[in-house]
Amino acid sequence: MTGAAAFSEAERGAVAAALAEIACAAGEILRRYHRGxxxxxxxxxxSPSSAADLEAEHLILGALAGRFPGLAVVAEETRHDAPASACFFLVDPLDGTRDFLAGTPDYSVNIALIAGDRPVAAALAAPGIGRVWWAGAAAVEAAVTGGRPGPGRAVRARAAPTAGLVALGSRRHGDPETATCLAALPVAETRAVGSALKFGLIAAGEADVYVRCGPTMEWDTAAGDHLVAAAGGCVVAPGGGPIRYGRFAEGYRNGPFAALGDPGLAGRLALPKRRPASAPAGVLAGGAVRAAESPPAKP
Known part of the structure; x- marks a missing residue:
């Protein structure tokens, strides 16, 4: 079996809870560097890489190796050229590095377990605002207390409000194609929010849509994608299907996508139909992690 069918709901929930603890611990490293x-x-x-990215990734890789020995990891800073396997982790130790370095609080730690070509468990920590989300079969949110997740509560994405949608956009990555897609929706308000925090806000029912036509990487989206889906929303690629993960030959690049709190909005979008560019020759050489086909050890 591959994908979610390879894991029970209890196993997915336990992995997600463990990822939330790891993400919060990495978030404490980021907090020490923030605004200093x-x-x-x-x-x-x-794109920038900082001492905070590297130290947080080192902690995450060590924690994953300890909790889930033998399982492959693809991580932005030091394992971005590792090949995917049937079951592996995708890690972004600091999403929103530019905002982080500018002193804004909109940055996140993203960790997702991929089975087949889709995430099955994930955590997204937002240390700058003291929140963390995680999801196995269901989405949960908690405040971060002392570098750990506090008591969790279930969250759900909301139906499209009759008064109009709240759209989330980047402070730094606007483009005409994204504006065209949003023009097809009844957007009443647009808010600038950095990093994968946008996915968490949609999963929590605090916003409705996030469209991105510019370039992103799989580690930017996998955790948030799973959170939104587990909360009852969806993340769609051109044509309405899901984002597929583990695309080593394409350099783990994403094409356009939209995160929607209300799946009924998907039919109103016309995302540009282009595939991610293939990785240039030599970009993915070296740094391979041994493939692991079996599910992770239980936390």
């Missing part, structure tokens, strides 16, 4: 000295440099694609 944080050495950083630009990667070849122009």
């Amino acid at each position: 000295p944080c050495p950083h440099a630009l990667k070849p694609d122009g």
